[in-house]
Each structure stands twice: as structure tokens, then as C-alpha cells.
Amino acid sequence: MTELTTVIHDASEIVVGPGTNAPLERYENAAIAVTDGHVAAVGPTDEITDEYPAANATHAIDASGQTVIPGFVDSHTHGLFAGDRSDEFAAKLGGEQYQDILAEGGGILRTVSAVREASDEQLLSNLRGHLDTMCAHGTTTVEVKSGYGLDTETELRMLDVIQQADEQHPIDIVPTFMGAHAVPEDEDAESYTDRVIDDQLPAVADQGIAEFCDVFCEEDVFSVAQSRRVLEAGMEHELTPKVHAEEFVRLGGAQLAAELGATSADHLLHANAEDRAALAEAGVTPVLLPGTAFSLGADYADARAFLDEGGSVAVATDFNPNCHSQSMGFAIALACVGMEMTPAEALVAGTHGGARALDRAGEAGTLREGMPADVAIVDAPSHVHVPYNFGVNTVETMLKGGEPVSGGQR
Secondary structure, eight states: OEEEEEEEEEEEEEEEEEESSSSSSSEEEEEEEETEEEEEOOOOOOOHHHHHHGSSSEEEEETTTOOOEEEEEEOOOOOOSSSOOHHHHHHHTTOOHHHHHHHHHTTTHHHHHHHHOOOOOHHHHHHHHHHHHHHTTTTTEEEEEOOOOOHHHHHHHHHHHHHHHHHSSSSEEEEEEEESOOOOOOSSSHHHHHHHHIHHHHHHHHHHHOOOEEEEHHHHHHHHBHHHHHHHHHHTTTEEEEEEESSSSOSSSSHHHHHOOOOOOEEETTHHHHHHHHHHTTOEEEEEEEEHHHHHTTOOHHHHHHHHTOOEEEEOOBTTTTTTOOOHHHHHHHHHHHHHOOOOHHHHHTTTHHHHHTOOOSSSSSOOTSBOOEEEEEESSSHHHHHHTTTTTOOEEEETEEEEBBBBBO
């Protein structure tokens, strides 16, 4: 028997998702009906409530003066970590470069030490706290990477904690293995690449606790050849490739992502026209991370050039100790101000685009009929207020599968 879970009615605006002949398919003075956790209908309030009376719903929400949008899909985070690196933020403000900090044993390697020393209970508590904040800010699906272990035992611990958090928290978590995140201090890149391929990947595959395999293809980290070896080995273990590409220099990671048919290529601050065309032709989703550029004081990726290629673009937070923001609303504001995206383009990139970057375009990122009712209700009359009211969380109510959620409560 079909159960009318939720009716949200009298919203100033409901954003369904990317439109066919317009940036957004949207309705004004609108309602959305949810049955069995999925969108049953969306449209003008009078039409929807005639067929799905709010009085018959388990949850009836009056959204007068508010905007209903799909829950955000944050398609790139390193949200599981321990320790604190706020002093490095201050050092960068004083002129130190990220790669110099890494070379001195800071950056990723510093977090690796903290993660190795932390208990599983502490790691899970840390991640749950970050997920609570993400949820409060409108995120309903998030990717979380390993990569602060750099050894088989700790990488497996991280992925196990990610799996536990997914089971306990209302946010859907997509797990990515990223053993090739940095090179340990006592090893060279080539020998560590061998260890990732020979030891870590088989163990991860045996446990079945990751969906994607990512690699930091970057100067002084992993070369294109080493990155190819890791990703091809991951594919042999049925892990879909992703690539950190062209963040600090143009090395060739975007071309590698296109060659391998990766689900996404991420960062792309130094990608050129050839890279953009290759990614578009291969159907690889560019994931742009304006918060990273903001935190590094770097130039932003050229979002307009990617959009002009005609493919989908994603915007994500890159939440990590070096980019300490869990807010997709802030990422969308930066996408508008720093990357010159329109509010509609940025919202689509943070919802439908993020879902494409995680191979979940049919499961998240829009509010079309039949989709899971993952909803954020914004306390403002239009979607433009998400970036317009930057620095403030405009999300008032979160629903996962049509059920109101708050923080870690299912």
C-alpha cells in the first residue's frame, strides 16, 4: 500500500533540477508530494494538494515564503581525518606555499600521523560531527575519501569507519579509496605506487568497502604514469577511477581521466582547452572546487569554459584540513563570485552535477517524479538566495527520503 509520507506546500519556489530549455525546471507557489520516500508529484500547490491532500500526509510542511531545492550532492571531500592544521592556514596567509608545507612534513603527511594515532571511535566521532554539519547545511549525499592512512591497515580502518558512518547517519556516503594521496616520508613515489597496487588495492577489494579509486596526479606527488598504474589496477578490482588533476600545474591528469573514462576529474585549475574538450568528449564530469582556490589564495578554475563545452559540471566543497568548509552553500556562492557561474548553474552543479560525478544521476540531485525525496528547504523566496546570502546557512529543514532529519538522527 502506497503511503503519503510528506506534502510540502505553498512554497514560493520549488527547483526540480536542470531544465530542458532553461537553466532550471522550477515552479512558483508550488508543492511536492512524497510517497514511500520518493517524489510522487511536483507542481502548482492547488494541483498537487487536490490529488495529495496535506491532511493525509504523515508530514505536512507549510513552506510559505520558502524555496525547496534538491539536497546537495557533495561529490569531493576528505571528510574523515584527525588533528588540526589551522596553523598551516595562518602560515599560508603569511606567504608559505602548500607544496613547501607538504615537503616539510606538514599538510597531508601531518594528518596521516594524526589519523594513524586516532582510535576508530575517535575517527567515527569526528566524521559523524562533520556529517551533522553538512546535513544541517543541506547536503544529503556526500563522497568521503580515504587517503590519510598511506598503509594497508589504516586505509582499511578509514574505509571501515566510512562504512559505519554510512550505516548510522541519514546522509548517503559514497566511499572512495585514495591510498595514492601522498608519498610517505620514508619512501619514494615508485615504490609506494607498487605498495598501493600490490598490497592496498587487493585488500580494499577483498573487503568490498570502496566504490571509486582516486589518485593525486600532481608534480612531486604521482606522475601520470604512476597514476595510470594505480587507476588501471583499481579498475581490475572493479573500482571506478577518479583523478585529482591539474591543481597546481598542468601535468596530464585530465587527459588520463579522459583516456580511462573516469567518472570525474577534479580541481582542474590549470586545465586548458584541450583538456576541457577531451573530458567533454569522454563524458567525464569536471568537479570544480572553488573553496580550495579560496583557501589557497589561488586562481579559480574556468567554469565558463567548461560549461561552454556543453557537458555537466559539478561543484563540491573539497572539505579537508586544508579547506575547512562543510558548506555547499558557501561553495555555490564562491562558484558564482569566483568562477562567474550563474546561481542556477551553480545550484545545478551542486546537485545534479554532483550526482553525475558519483554515478548517481538516477538516485540523487533532482526532484523529478520517482526520485528519492532528498530535499532542502531554504528559508528564502528563491534559489538565488543560496549564493546571495553567503556566509549564512539558509537551509531551515532537511528531508531524507521524505523524512525530516536533523544532524545524525534517523
